[in-house]
Amino acid sequence: MAVHVRHVIEYVLRLYPAAYRDAHGGEIAATFREMTAGEPLGSRIRQGAGLAAHALRTRLGPGPATPAARVLGLAYPFALAASAAACGLHLLGWYVSIAVSPGPFGARLRADLSGMWGVLLVASLAVFAGAAAALAGRWRVGLPCAVAGLLAFAAGAVVSGPAFGDPVFTPAALVLAAVVLLACPPDRRPERGATGPAGAAGAVIALVIAPRAVLDTHLVPWVSTDYGCWPLLVLATAGVVLTWSHGSGGGRESAAMALACPPLLADACRTARGDTSAVACLAAVLLATAVITPLAGRLGRARHTSR
Incomplete structure (x- = not known):
């Protein structure tokens, strides 16, 4: 086991900038082995x-x-909310598809959970x-779980075909x-227990x-599809509400939503593929x-000034 841990720390240390690794690598490795x-x-x-x-943050420099x-x-x-929502939409679509399937539920479930679809x-x-x-x-438990799921999804989407997204754009969005x-x-x-942006993300x-x-359950029969616009519209609205709440110029909020949106954008591209109306709808959302x-x-x- 000690050999395995030594190899792990050697790979992780390579993620640090060379100067930082030379100055602190020995201390980091010893602390990691002890912990x-x-x-x-x-x-x-x-x-x-x-x-x-920590190595990536040190290399990228966001103190x-x-x-x-x-x-x-x-x-x-x-970004957590967008990732959860995009994956939740996949799970929802899968559940609806097997629920309406004429075949036995158990047989379809076993078939879907085998192979790449199961992954x-x-x-x-x-x-x-x-x-x-x-x-x-x-986040000490949830963050590694979410990141591992995103990377596993990205790897699977490369070889799974169009059902779970584009084999290039979808993995790139999830890795980002x-x-x-x-x-x-x-x-x-x-x-734990914090409100504010975390609560707003849950609402998203x-x-x-x-x-x-x-x-998807056809409870509103006169609407056939949202072209993937609705999830992006929800995220964009969250950014607008935050900008209004902060009374800021909107630059930080817009940048944050742009960083958060790739999973939903990938799902929208999957939904809108080859549909001119869908592309126009997505462009209108971004412009608005x-x-x-x-x-x-x-x-x-x-509002803040008038108080």
């Missing part, structure tokens, strides 16, 4: 993932007081559960989401999935957001 000695596999994985995330850290701190809960569905469930735990403040989550400094992540998940559940966000910031500043 993981005799620990179960799950604990060693969490410690290694946390160390890898806790920098503008980049503030953007990442705001993007973090919404993708389990990865989606891991992302959803991990994101929910991280948003509840249990994992990088955003890992790059956020720990002191910018909401603690609910507002994305609940209306789609209504559509760009126009409304600074206006919301000005209204927010006026």
